[in-house]
Amino acid sequence: MATRSRNKAKRTLIIVLVAVIVVVAAIAGTFIYQNSRSSGETVVRLGLVGNSEENIWDAVQQQLDNEHANIKLEYKTFQDGIPANQALSNGDLDITAFQHYAFLNQEIKDKGYKFTVIGETFLSPLNLYSDKYKSVKDFKPGDKVAIPNNATNLGRALKVLDSAGLITLKDNTTANPTTDDIASNPSGIVIVPNDAPSIVSLLPDYAGGIVNTNFITDAGKSPEDALYAPLVKAGDKTFQPYINVIVANTDQKDNPTFKKIVDAYHTKPVAVQVEKDHNIPVFKY
Known part of the structure; x- marks a missing residue:
C-alpha cells in the first residue's frame, strides 16, 4: 500500500510540474510579446x-x-x-x-x-514538368496534361503549351486565353484544369503538368527539373502581367x-x- 501511495504521489507531482511548466511558458510568451509591443516594435x-x-x-x-x-x-x-x-x-x-x-x-x-x-x-517561371517523359516530342495523343484552373494561370499555362509546340493558340498575345482560344492541337494531348497546388501530386499519373515554381519547391523538387521552360525576360512587356507584387489595402x-x-x-x-x-x-x- 505504501509503495502504491508513493507512486500515486509521484504521478501527481509530475502532473503538477507539467502544469506549472505550461503556465510559465505561456506567461513568458505573453511577456515577450508584450515587451516587443511596448518597445515600439x-x-x-x-x-x-x-x-x-x-x-x-x-x-x-x-x-x-x-x-x-x-x-x-x-x-x-x-x-x-x-x-x-x-x-x-x-x-x-x-x-x-x-x-x-x-x-x-x-x-x-x-x-x-x-x-x-x-x-x-520577381518573375516566377511557370514550367512544364513530367515524371514520364524527357522531351516534349515524347507526348502522344490522349496524354493528359494538368494545368492550373484559375483564369490567369490557365491562360499563362496555355501560352507555355503553345510555346512548347504542343498546341497552337489563335493569338498568343492575348492576356488570358482559354481553351476556346486553341486553334489546333497537333500533339493530341488532353488538357485537364486542376487546382494549382494539386498538380505536383498528379505528375505520377499524368503525362505532364504545368506547375508554379512555389509549388514545385514546396514539393522538394527544383525548377531545373522542368521538361520545358519558356525563356523568361524581366524586361519583356509580355511578361508584365506575371510580375509578382506586394499588395496592401x-x-x-x-x-x-x-x-x-x-x-x-x-x-x-x-x-x-x-x-x-x-x-x-x-x-x-
Missing part, C-alpha cells in the same frame, strides 16, 4: 502562399533588423491565393506577397477588392511601415536570395 502580418518564399522574406527581415527598423514580419501561410486575398480584405492581414498582376487584377474585377500594389518583387498604400518593408525588399541581399530560389528579380537596388 511594429508587427506586420504578411500573407504568403506555401512556404517557398519564406527564405526571401527572412532576408527582408534581416535587412529590417540591420536597419533597426523595429518591424517584425509575421508570416501567415495559405494553400491558395483566394483565401489570402479574403484575409487581406477582411483586415486579418496587413500585406500579401504571393500573386502576380494578372491574378490580382482578376480578383479585383471579380470581387471588387480595394487593393493597391505597393511594390514589385488601398487605404494603407502610403503606410510608412509598409514602405520600409518594400525598401528592404529592394536590396541586393534579397535579390541574391530571389535568384537562389530560381526566380528573376524585377527591381533595382
